[in-house]
Amino acid sequence: MRKQTRVRFGIGMAITLVVAGLAVIGGVPAQAHHAFGAEFDPNRPVVLRGPVVRVEWVNPHTWIHVEHTAEDGSKQVWMVEGGTPNTLLRRGLTRDTIPVGAMIVVDGYQSKDRSARANGRDVTFEDGRKFFMGSSGTGAPLDGRDPTEPR
Numbered sequence: 001m002r003k004q005t006r007v008r009f010g011i012g013m014a015i016t017l018v019v020a021g022l023a024v025i026g027g028v029p030a031q032a033h034h035a036f037g038a039e040f041d042p043n044r045p046v047v048l049r050g051p052v053v054r055v056e057w058v059n060p061h062t063w064i065h066v067e068h069t070a071e072d073g074s075k076q077v078w079m080v081e082g083g084t085p086n087t088l089l090r091r092g093l094t095r096d097t098i099p100v101g102a103m104i105v106v107d108g109y110q111s112k113d114r115s116a117r118a119n120g121r122d123v124t125f126e127d128g129r130k131f132f133m134g135s136s137g138t139g140a141p142l143d144g145r146d147p148t149e150p151r
Contacts (some may be wrong), residue, residue, distance in 0.1 A: 018023040035108075040109045040110065040112065040119040041112045042109055044109045044114075045107070045108070045109055046081065046107075046108055046109065048066050048068040048106040048108070049069070049103075050067040050075075050103065051067055051101050051102065051104075052065065052066055052099075052100050052102045053065045053067050053077055053100060055095055055099075059085060060083070061081045061082060061083065061084060062082065064079075064104075064106070064123070064133075065080070066080055066106060068105060079112070079116065079118075080106050080116065080117075080120040080124075081118070082133035082134065083134060088133060091133075092131070093131050093133065096134060098123070102125065104123050104124065104125055104126075105124040106118065106123050108120040108123050108134070116125050117140070121134040122134075122135050
């Protein structure tokens with residue numbers, strides 16, 4: 001017959017586990033994932049044209065920084081949010097697909113705070129290639145651009 005061994009957790013052990021768990025959780029930076037409607041305005045479509053100046057291939061969203069020239073000739077770098085890296089990889093887009101210096105056109109929606117941030121829906125390259133890079137299922141407009149949208 002086997003002898004059963006019981007492990008006893010005293011209050012000291014419980015406190016140690018809780019403190020260790022909080023230390024682990026507290027040491028990890030939190031990055032909030034948000035819905036489209038929390039940050040972007042579906043009534044403020046934007047078209048941005050210019051060279052890519054930076055690409056951030058990070059979770060929870062990718063970011064493409066584009067130097068856009070306004071009608072008055074002033075230049076401003078816009079941050080354009082895309083879907084998650086994994087989602088874009090499944091669509092055939094990689095970090096190397098969007099090299100710094102590439103001329104692109106971004107169709108998207110401006111942020112609610114009217115800053116130089118936008119949610120990118122389509123990116124079109126000079127050679128005519130077009131990718132849907134937007135977020136879907138997060139409150140973004142059903143505009144027919146997302147190939148996974150129900151038709």
